[in-house]
Amino acid sequence: xxxxxxxxxxxxxxxxxxxxxxxxxxxxxxxxxxxxxxxxxxxxxxxxxxxxxxxxxxxxxxxxxxxxxxxxxxxxxxxxxxxxxxxxxxxxxxxxxxxxxxxxxxxxxxxxxxxxxxxxxxxxxxxxxxxxxxxxxxxxxxxxxxxxxxxxxxxxxxxxxxxxxxxxxxxxxxxxxxxxxxxxxxxxxxxxxxxxxxxxxxxxxxxxxxxxxxxxxxxxxxxxxxxxxxxxxxxxxxxxxxxxxxxxxxxxxxxxxxxxxxxxxxxxxxxxxxxxxxxxxxxxxxxxxxxxxxxxxxxxxxxxxxxxxxxxxxxxxxxxxxxxxxxxxxxxxxxxxxxxxxxxxxxxxxxxxxxxxxxxxxxxxxxxxxxxxxxxxxxxxxxxxxxxxxxxxxxxxxxxxxxxxxxxxxxxxxxxxxxxxxxxxxxx
Numbered sequence: 001x002x003x004x005x006x007x008x009x010x011x012x013x014x015x016x017x018x019x020x021x022x023x024x025x026x027x028x029x030x031x032x033x034x035x036x037x038x039x040x041x042x043x044x045x046x047x048x049x050x051x052x053x054x055x056x057x058x059x060x061x062x063x064x065x066x067x068x069x070x071x072x073x074x075x076x077x078x079x080x081x082x083x084x085x086x087x088x089x090x091x092x093x094x095x096x097x098x099x100x101x102x103x104x105x106x107x108x109x110x111x112x113x114x115x116x117x118x119x120x121x122x123x124x125x126x127x128x129x130x131x132x133x134x135x136x137x138x139x140x141x142x143x144x145x146x147x148x149x150x151x152x153x154x155x156x157x158x159x160x161x162x163x164x165x166x167x168x169x170x171x172x173x174x175x176x177x178x179x180x181x182x183x184x185x186x187x188x189x190x191x192x193x194x195x196x197x198x199x200x201x202x203x204x205x206x207x208x209x210x211x212x213x214x215x216x217x218x219x220x221x222x223x224x225x226x227x228x229x230x231x232x233x234x235x236x237x238x239x240x241x242x243x244x245x246x247x248x249x250x251x252x253x254x255x256x257x258x259x260x261x262x263x264x265x266x267x268x269x270x271x272x273x274x275x276x277x278x279x280x281x282x283x284x285x286x287x288x289x290x291x292x293x294x295x296x297x298x299x300x301x302x303x304x305x306x307x308x309x310x311x312x313x314x315x316x317x318x319x320x321x322x323x324x325x326x327x328x329x330x331x332x333x334x335x336x337x338x339x340x341x342x343x344x345x346x347x348x349x350x351x352x353x354x355x356x357x358x359x360x361x362x363x364x365x366x367x368x369x370x371x372x373x374x375x376x377x378x379x380x381x382x383x384x385x386x387x388x389x390x391x392x393x394x395x396x397x398x399x400x401x402x403x404x405x406x407x408x409x410x411x412x413x414x415x416x417x418x419x420x421x422x423x424x425x426x427x428x
Contacts, residue, residue, distance in 0.1 A: 012146045020128040023153040034422035035059040042424040060115040063428040069111045080286040082254045082278045087199035088167045092118035118165025130176040137183050139349050148393035154410035157380035159421035171200040172384040182210045194243040208240040213357040254278030291372045302376040309382045316391030317363045350394045362387040376427035
């Protein structure tokens with residue numbers, strides 16, 4: 001009999017699966033128990049769902065979940081609802097209908113069924129195993145990949161990422177799958193995954209940059225310019241355009257709903273240039289989103305709350321980009337080393353050339369979150385970047401004191417954020 005010895009990667013994946021389940025159990029337990037024991041700051045979930053709904057379901061209705069659930073039941077109607085992309089409401093409606101069909105709830109899915117169905121599906125789309133494979137591809141170290149992935153189980157917005165029916169779990173999963181497909185040169189697959197991600201969040205349009213980088217920029221920098229044929233460039237253009245379709249379609253539906261039904265009393269945004277965007281309009285009108293609009297004294301606490309995740313990304317980007325000459329040199333064809341070469345023969349695991357598009361993408365998104373968005377949403381948006389956890393893993397490996405501080409903050413803040421979510425207090 002031949003004994004099959006599992007590989008280290010297989011052992012890591014099994015361990016991470018157990019840890020992921022444990023993480024979800026602890027987050028759900030803390031959130032639901034807090035809902036049962038503590039008084040709601042805002043009683044609207046109880047008013048909507050009633051007192052008979054169990055704490056598990058009641059704790060799912062917070063913040064943006066109100067908008068998602070209403071759109072799931074009745075579609076986009078009010079102008080401000082167009083800030084929310086349709087994929088999650090669709091998922092909630094279909095999963096809620098399935099629960100009702102199998103007799104788990106009323107014959108017609110209500111809010112509680114849609115919230116519960118969306119949360120169940122969000123749990124099934126767990127990104128842990130995908131992140132491990134992506135980390136292993138780029139870091140070339142099973143132990144570093146395991147560490148980075150384990151850190152992702154301590155998210156900065158635990159309730160939205162690992163408990164509730166929110167867009168973040170789906171967006172993160174599809175983003176990671178697309179990034180992994182891109183790293184493996186599976187271009188069409190990457191475009192499809194990025195398109196699915198873009199149907200959940202508007203910042204998915206930035207993901208197309210990974211296709212451009214891997215198909216065109218990386219070959220150019222590595223002196224493989226002979227493969228940059230017109231057909232390859234055309235194919236890349238098509239693949240890049242596909243993930244933009246959800247954003248374009250969402251705005252087109254908004255335009256036809258508000259700007260073509262009547263010629264009288266048209267909203268001002270209907271005449272907003274060549275491509276009028278209802279999404280941009282509602283973000284500005286209802287959420288006051290724009291460059292430096294959030295930079296007020298009253299919002300200083302929100303900047304403080306978001307500072308750990310922001311600084312984590314900024315520090316990693318500075319670390320990586322400050323070493324670009326060495327990284328670009330590694331992209332060029334190899335040359336024999338000189339006898340007096342004293343360069344570092346053991347560079348950091350986190351300076352792989354393949355990480356450069358992740359750094360540029362992460363830096364662009366973090367700058368937008370810092371200067372042109374509600375900065376506290378960084379706590380639930382930046383976890384969609386694998387670089388967030390690569391940065392944290394680098395701290396633990398190369399700057400242990402800072403790394404331990406990150407882990408400590410993640411545990412304390414993660415638990416506190418669950419309690420804040422349960423009692424309906426910001427941020428979320």
